Amino acid sequence: MSGREDFREILRLVRPGSRVLDVGCGEGELLELLAREKGVDGRGLEISPEGVSACMARGLAVVQGDADSDLDYFPARAFDYAVLSQTLPQVRQPRHVLAELLRIAERAIVSLPNFGHWRVRLDLLVGGRMPLTHALPTPWWATGNIHLCTVRDFTELCDDLDLRIEACAALANGRPARPIDPKHPLENWRPESALFLLSRANGAPRPASAGERTDLFG
Amino acid sequence: MSDGETMGGLLEAGAAGATLTSAAPLRLDSGAVIPSLEVAFCTYGRLNADRSNAVLVCHPLTLDQHASARHPKTGKDGWWARVVGPGRPLDTDRYFVICSNVLAGCSGTTGPSSIDPTSGEVYGMSFPVVTVADMVRAQAVLLDALGIDQLFAVVGGSMGGMQALQWASDYPERLFSAVVIGAAPRHSAQNIAFHEVGRQAIMADPDWRAGDYAKAGVRPEKGLAVARMAAHITYLSEAALQRKFGRELQRDGLSWGFDADFQVESYLRHQGQVFVDRFDANSYLYITRALDYFDLAAAHEGNLAQAFRRARDVRFCVFSFSSDWLYPTAESRQIVRALNAAGARASFVEIETDKGHDAFFLEEPALHAALEGFMTSAAVARGLT
Numbered sequence: 001m002s003g004r005e006d007f008r009e010i011l012r013l014v015r016p017g018s019r020v021l022d023v024g025c026g027e028g029e030l031l032e033l034l035a036r037e038k039g040v041d042g043r044g045l046e047i048s049p050e051g052v053s054a055c056m057a058r059g060l061a062v063v064q065g066d067a068d069s070d071l072d073y074f075p076a077r078a079f080d081y082a083v084l085s086q087t088l089p090q091v092r093q094p095r096h097v098l099a100e101l102l103r104i105a106e107r108a109i110v111s112l113p114n115f116g117h118w119r120v121r122l123d124l125l126v127g128g129r130m131p132l133t134h135a136l137p138t139p140w141w142a143t144g145n146i147h148l149c150t151v152r153d154f155t156e157l158c159d160d161l162d163l164r165i166e167a168c169a170a171l172a173n174g175r176p177a178r179p180i181d182p183k184h185p186l187e188n189w190r191p192e193s194a195l196f197l198l199s200r201a202n203g204a205p206r207p208a209s210a211g212e213r214t215d216l217f218g
Numbered sequence: 219m220s221d222g223e224t225m226g227g228l229l230e231a232g233a234a235g236a237t238l239t240s241a242a243p244l245r246l247d248s249g250a251v252i253p254s255l256e257v258a259f260c261t262y263g264r265l266n267a268d269r270s271n272a273v274l275v276c277h278p279l280t281l282d283q284h285a286s287a288r289h290p291k292t293g294k295d296g297w298w299a300r301v302v303g304p305g306r307p308l309d310t311d312r313y314f315v316i317c318s319n320v321l322a323g324c325s326g327t328t329g330p331s332s333i334d335p336t337s338g339e340v341y342g343m344s345f346p347v348v349t350v351a352d353m354v355r356a357q358a359v360l361l362d363a364l365g366i367d368q369l370f371a372v373v374g375g376s377m378g379g380m381q382a383l384q385w386a387s388d389y390p391e392r393l394f395s396a397v398v399i400g401a402a403p404r405h406s407a408q409n410i411a412f413h414e415v416g417r418q419a420i421m422a423d424p425d426w427r428a429g430d431y432a433k434a435g436v437r438p439e440k441g442l443a444v445a446r447m448a449a450h451i452t453y454l455s456e457a458a459l460q461r462k463f464g465r466e467l468q469r470d471g472l473s474w475g476f477d478a479d480f481q482v483e484s485y486l487r488h489q490g491q492v493f494v495d496r497f498d499a500n501s502y503l504y505i506t507r508a509l510d511y512f513d514l515a516a517a518h519e520g521n522l523a524q525a526f527r528r529a530r531d532v533r534f535c536v537f538s539f540s541s542d543w544l545y546p547t548a549e550s551r552q553i554v555r556a557l558n559a560a561g562a563r564a565s566f567v568e569i570e571t572d573k574g575h576d577a578f579f580l581e582e583p584a585l586h587a588a589l590e591g592f593m594t595s596a597a598v599a600r601g602l603t
Contacts, residue, residue: 056565
């Protein structure tokens with residue numbers, strides 16, 4: 001996504017001074033932003049050596065590795081938040097990764113492109129081609145996305161994994177995030193991209209403390 | 219001599235180097251005691267007023283305290299001149315870099331070729347077996363003498379990386395950051411096996427004389443050269459050997475004999491020969507033994523993360539090389555996973571290179587850039603200007 005509009009929303013969600021793991025942190029833009037604006041104690045996991053080196057030059061603690069195999073080695077509840085920004089469709093085992101995120105962190109913040117967006121459906125239906133949209137800008141032969149899903153698919157997976165969706169917002173190019181009910185049928189058509197704040201349904205996440213937003217989006 | 223004078227003199231060691239003499243006995247892991255200790259070291263740069271900019275560089279197996287500047291014996295640049303120096307990743311305009319010869323070494327620090335003060339004779343094989351932890355103890359004695367309570371960083375590659383890990387395990391409160399390059403949390407069966415080949419080559423040399431060659435005025439040069447040849451192969455990748463030598467011959471045609479027909483043979487023989495001029499056979503035995511005994515998790519019921527339990531506040535940076543088969547990336551990952559499990563602040567990157575284990579002191583811009591980035595950001599965090 002250009003300009004990474006999800007960063008702005010993640011920045012709003014994260015409690016000041018919390019511990020954050022950014023999975024697929026790229027060159028560390030988000031971690032740096034979180035450290036600067038929210039005093040966050042951030043760590044990163046990134047697959048490309050160039051990304052890791054760039055992070056190190058920014059003074060960030062980042063480990064080269066991939067979400068599929070390296071999350072297993074983090075201790076349980078080591079972080080307040082685990083962030084997976086536009087990365088879930090690129091992992092080999094989304095189900096495992098999602099479960100791991102909520103083992104090692106109290107909450108997970110996951111953003112992903114919505115394959116149920118009306119333009120995506122139209123492209124496929126009318127054009128008969130793999131869609132190219134703002135949220136999915138890469139042609140099929142070059143994309144790293146191997147596990148695309150719709151908002152409904154993701155919501156069902158969360159139910160299946162016993163994860164609670166504390167909040168959800170639709171993200172669209174240049175417009176402010178819009179809080180949505182991800183289970184509403186229309187919302188499987190409308191968002192180009194969606195951001196979820198998740199917690200374990202059975203584990204009691206710590207109550208919202210001072211400085212944490214309760215009006216999650218808007 | 220008062221403490222102040224000692225300290226002042228030692229801090230002026232510079233690139234030419236100095237030797238600390240400590241009369242306090244050094245108790246070793248084996249239970250043995252070294253009655254008095256000498257530690258030879260060099261320094262680069264200046265210690266700042268609040269003594270917060272000291273960087274300890276730990277050298278690998280066969281190198282010494284001459285990390286930067288010209289080596290007084292060989293006339294060559296220091297072994298890590300690419301990394302240690304003004305404007306380099308370990309910037310000596312900014313940091314006070316210390317590099318000391320390891321315990322059991324042969325470049326001025328107490329080792330098997332030193333004189334045993336109790337007998338007045340060369341230690342030889344009566345020198346006690348030492349460990350990586352003992353090497354680190356000797357370095358801590360040096361830091362005490364220099365009046366340095368906390369290192370800004372401990373930095374090491376290969377065996378030096380293992381010392382850095384040992385530092386983090388044994389003296390975490392004395393570290394602000396630690397850089398571990400091309401190392402492993404323990405010596406593998408393959409690592410031990412290669413070392414055993416080297417040791418057996420030395421011991422099979424009739425001039426070794428059960429370690430007492432110094433008294434006889436001879437040196438087990440053949441055995442030591444073979445040990446080096448075998449070890450040298452492990453420092454290079456198959457691709458690097460192939461690129462450098464392939465099947466190229468020394469001269470036109472085969473000799474139909476056992477001269478060095480192939481360039482790779484001639485290269486290895488040369489490596490063996492120059493090594494015996496600068497290294498001591500008994501030191502080689504003792505240091506390889508120390509590495510073989512290295513197993514950081516062993517003291518913690520096999521749980522490596524426990525070794526780093528007290529090092530949560532240390533900033534770690536771990537590097538591996540994609541073509542290193544001596545201490546492969548998987549070993550570095552074990553370190554990093556244990557650091558994460560311990561909740562330490564760790565960075566890790568695998569450098570893509572075909573140069574093998576030796577990449578850590580060769581021209582490797584990706585390593586140097588990442589190391590510089592790590593050091594600079596750590597310096598900011600430490601308040602160094």
